[in-house]
Amino acid sequence: QVRLQESGPGLVKPSETLSLTCIVSGGSITDSHWSWIRQSPGSGLEWIGNAYYSVYDGWTTRYNPSLQSRVTISLDTSKNQFSLVLKSVTAADTAVYYCARIPTSWGDYLDSWGQGALVTVSS
């Protein structure tokens, strides 16, 4: 059974870059697709973006239009992990960040989630 674990700094200064990694165990990162979602304190879920791996094309990405100019998701197949980078953060980016798995190529629903990592943006 695949397991996901987020890791990264819990505190980031305004205008700096947020970087998180999702370590995947119990399965190969090349066997599925992957997603990042966040949840601001007391709020609902916000999709950040997805990364899709193909043996033919490598990886491709799809992002939330509201974050697209600041976000990058990448895969590291050698380490079986994927990453989120969010630039120029503000207090509005304070949230619990989740990584999740997209189990099929026929729909981006999320069947396995990490426990979440709280990132606070503050000076």
Added chain:
Amino acid sequence: DIQMTQSPSTLSAAVGDTVTITCRASQSIGRWLAWYQQKVGKAPKLLIYKASTLQSGVPSRFSGGGSETEFTLTISSLQPDDFATYYCQNYDRLSVFGQGTKVDVK
């Protein structure tokens, strides 16, 4: 952009009740809809995908229905473990979540 609107925002119910949550899409999304359950301090858990397909291991008291723009999640005979917040997710092309429905104790 597609918007997903859940109703109600909060639903008060008792153990044994049957409850229904509605999720409406601002335009047709076929059956590209999932439902999740989230408890406080925990990650969401997938309940249903493709509008009505029950995820493995999820109790059969959960059921999903609908298509195009209107979808429902029904919990039959509500159990103590079911008090939580529920989210719908459209995954037609981009992903969009509904704002959530909290099911609490009447």
